[in-house]
Amino acid sequence: MYLPRFLVGMFVTSTIVAAWTYVVTGSVWTALGWAIIDLVVLQVGYFVFVMRLVSKGATAAAEAESASLSHVAPPQRDGRLL
Template sequence: MIGAGRHVFSAILVGMLVTSFVVAIWTGVETDSGWVALGWAVLTLVVLQVGYVVLIISLMLNQIPKTGAAASASANPAPPLHGDGVSL
C-alpha cells in the first residue's frame, strides 16, 4: 500500500506542476509579461496546495470514529432478526 500512496502523491504533484505550467504559458501569451505569468503560476500553486491540504484534513476527520450521541444516532437501533443464520 505504501507504493500506491507514493503513486497518488506523484500524480497529484505532476498534475499541480502541469496546471501551473499551463497557467503560466497562457498568462504569458495573454499579457506578454514574464513576471505576471510567474505571479499567476505561483498563485495557482498556492491555491492548489491549499485545496490539497483541505482535502487531506477532511479525509482524516472522516476517519475519526464517532463517539457519544453521534455514534448512537447513526447506529441501527433494531437488533438483527435471526443472528448469523447458524443453527446448532
C-alpha cells in the same frame, strides 16, 4: 489521493496557467506570479481535502466503534443484591 500524481498534476496545471498568462499579457513576471498563485491555491486545496478525509475517517471509525457497542445487550438484573 496519491501524492506523486497530485504533484505532477499541480505542476502541469501551473505550467499551463503560466503559458496562458504569458500569451495573454506578454509578461514573464505576470506569468510567474500567476503560476505561483496557482501553486498556492492548489496546495491549500490539497491540504483542506486531506484534512477533510482524515476527519471523516476518524468520525467513521468512532461511529463504527459506537455502533458495535450499541448491539451489546445491557446487563440484566434478577433482583438479587449480589
